[in-house]
Amino acid sequence: MMDxxxxxxxxxxxxxRHHPDQxxxxRRQEGDIHRSSYREIWQRSGQLANALEQLDIKSGDCVATLAWNTHRHMELYYAVSGRGAVLHTVNPRLFSEQIEYVINHAEDKYVFVDLGFVELLESIAEQLTSVKGFVVMTxxxxxxxxxxxxxxxxxxxxxxxxxxxxxxxxDENTAAALCYTSGTTGNPKGVLYSHRAMVLHAQAxxxxxxxxxxxxxxxxxxxxxxxAGAWGAPYAAPLAGCKLVLPGAGMDGASMAELIATENVTxxxxxxxxxxxxHNHWLDQNITETSLQRxxxxxxxSPRGMVETYHRRYGVYWQPIWGMTETGPLATSLPPASWLLSLPDDKRLDLQTSAGRAAFGVELGIFDAAGHALPHDGKASGELRVRGPWICRQYFKNDDMSAFPDGWLATGDIATIDADGILRxxxxxxxxxxxxxEWISSLEIENIVSQHxxxxxxxxxxxxxxxxDERPVLFIVARAKSHIDADAIREFLDGRIARWWMPDRIEFLTSLPRTGTGKVLKNELREQYRNILL
Known part of the structure; x- marks a missing residue:
């Protein structure tokens, strides 16, 4: 076979070649909606590669980006990696000290920055020891x-x-892209993706x-x-030939709804x-019809309440996926299939709150504290470990191998896997x-409460x-214009969870603290409320 x-x-x-006009x-930060095609992205990526050569960016050099989802960022995805350099996508929502750390740790040579992040860079520019220059993406x-x-x-x-x-x-094992985890403690850790890993991940x-x-x-x-590379979308879209809609910085409900409606997003x-x-925007506008299918x-x-809402109100299939920065990032999913759609609603919706099944090439295992493999019977729970051709085997410039026992990636998740391969x-x-x-699952309580x-x-x-030692405390953000109290929540939970799982305290907040990628910062809640029951 050819190599x-x-x-x-x-x-x-x-x-x-196959979908030139797709x-x-x-949505650009200049305020307009820009239309391009795969043919134009290809041509402009060629122009950009020539420009990178003039900037003396060599094979193996790291090039940083602080940018939203736009055609220019996509051009960088291909031009940088295509000529053998490494694209380092920097999360602008990290603390400024962490942004400084990751750029210096990667030894980035240039930083490409969107208009909205220029001011952020100005405050740390003098501390960026390896950076030769900055490019504003406008x-x-x-x-x-x-x-x-x-x-x-x-x-x-x-x-x-x-x-x-x-x-x-x-060589296909050449480094192509670098992404740092948005960890809640310590310095972010770098995951260095190879060309081979990203192409296989795109196909999957x-x-x-x-x-x-x-x-x-x-x-x-x-x-x-x-x-995590927008979960592989900029790589998989041209491979599949699908229309790609990039929202820029428009992450609010109105901006999303506008793009979905005008571009017929599916x-x-x-x-x-x-x-x-x-959903909250659609609720305010009394919208129930949408082009969205999934x-x-x-x-x-995935909160059961949201899964059910998207099904019953909008006719949209909520498709669970699971992965991490370290897993390429996509590893499992549960797409709609005839066997699944034919199930009674309750059983199907329950499966849609799982993490689905592993894609070809990804192997999952669960292990006890001693490192012994546990059965995939849907009952035994242990730490989830994963391995495969687009799974990280060591962090970038980091000799700590504690997260990689016996050739696996230890995820830090507690999980079950049933006989059909469904990961939960x-x-x-x-x-x-x-x-x-005894263990009480915070996720299970959250899943039930979300249905109120x-x-x-x-x-x-x-x-x-x-x-x-510990007892559960539940924090709730109530819907606008709704009236709810702790007694009503306890009544709702009664009979749905074991009595000894019932939260000892229920607090109502206006919002939950989150990371830049939308995950709830439970460590902040623990820091603030750890002694609330003492």
């Missing part, structure tokens, strides 16, 4: 006044560059087992391109919070409530207790 390398640039090459739509007319320097304008760099580029061929992502994309799909990734990607935001949801557990994440190891030597019509969001933590 042809799997390279990221070939995904876009396939898109421009649209790539972007045209000359919108260039800001800034202290950043040396400074370049993105469109000026591309102007007068040839739109063809002699893309090099090299487009396949029926994960996102099931084709030329009729209109895909809206509401997960940022700075977070599939959305995002964390549960995103779809809660959209929302693919990961990053946090029970809790995070750090979030499970340890009461009197007056509850918008909720979270459970373990608070210190003088007798039982």
């Amino acid at each position: 042809s390398p799997l390279l990221i640039i070939d995904l876009l090459d396939h898109g421009r 649209q790539v739509v972007s 045209d000359r007319a919108h260039m800001p006044e800034t202290s950043l320097g040396p400074l370049h304008c993105y469109e000026d760099l591309l102007q007068n560059q040839p739109d063809s580029y002699d893309w090099p061929r090299f 992502t487009a396949s029926r087992e994960l996102l099931d994309l084709d030329t009729d799909t209109v895909l809206l990734p509401m997960v940022a391109m700075y977070h 599939v959305g990607l995002g964390v549960p919070t995103i779809w809660l935001t959209l 929302v693919c949801v990961g990053g946090a557990a 994440v029970v809790d995070r190891i750090k979030d499970v409530v340890k009461s009197g030597g 019509e007056a509850v918008s969001e909720c979270a459970v933590i373990g608070a210190r207790h003088p007798k039982w």
Whole structure:
């Protein structure tokens, strides 16, 4: 067999050859809706690659981006990796100290920045020891006044560059992209993706087992391109030939709803919070009809109440997925299939709160505290471990191998796997409530509470207790204009959970603290409320 390398640039090459006129739509920070195609993205990526050469960016150099989901960011995805350099997508929602840390740790040579993040960079620019210059991702007319320097304008760099580029061929195990975890403690850890891993991940992502994309799909990734590669959407979309709608910085309900309606979006990607935001907007506008057919949801557990709402009110299939920055990121999913859709509503909705089944190439296992494998019987629970061709085997420039026992990635999730391969994440190891030597699943309580019509969001933590070590405390964000109290929630939970799982305290908040990627910061809740029961 021929030894042809799997390279990221070939995904876009396939898109421009087979689907040259398929649209790539972007909401830009300049305020307009920009329309492009795979042919134009290919041509501009060639111009950008030539410009990178003039900036003396060499193979293996890291190039940072602080940018939203736009066509320019997508051009960087291909131009940087395509010429053998490493695309480092920086999460602008990290603390400024962490942004400084990851750019210096990666030794980025240039930083490409969207207009909205220029000011953020100005405050740390002097501490960025490896950076040779900055590129603002806009045209000359919108260039800001800034202290950043040396400074370049993105469109000026591309102007007068040839739109063809002699893309090099090299080893498929060459580094292509770098993304740091948005951990809640300690410094973020880098995951370095190879070309081989990303091409295999793109093929799996487009396949029926994960996102099931084709030329009729209109895909809206509401997960940022700075977070785990927008779950692979910029790579899988040109491979599948689907229309790609990039929301820019428009993460609010009205902006989402507008793009969905005007572009006839059929599939959305995002964390549960995103779809809660959209639902609240639709609720305010009394909207029940939509072009959306599926929302693919990961990053946090799927609340049963939202799964049911999207089914009954909008006729939208809530498709669970599971993964991490370390897993490429997509590893499991549960797309709609005839066997699933034929089930009674309650059973199907219950399965839709699971994490689905592993895609081909991904192996899942659950292990006890001693590292012994546990049965996949849907009952035994242990730490979830995963391995496969797009799974991280070591953090970037980090010799700590504690997260990689015996060739597996230890995820930190407590999970069960049943005989059909259905994965169900029970809790995070750090979030499970340890009461009197027994475990209480915070996720299960949250899942049930989310089904109450007056509850918008909720979270459970373990608070210190003088007798039982820890007891559950429930935090609720109520829906606007609803009236609910702790007694009503206890009555709702009665009979749905074991009596000894009943939260000792129920608190009502106006919002829950979150990471930049939408995950609830339970460590902040624990820090503030750990002694509430003492």
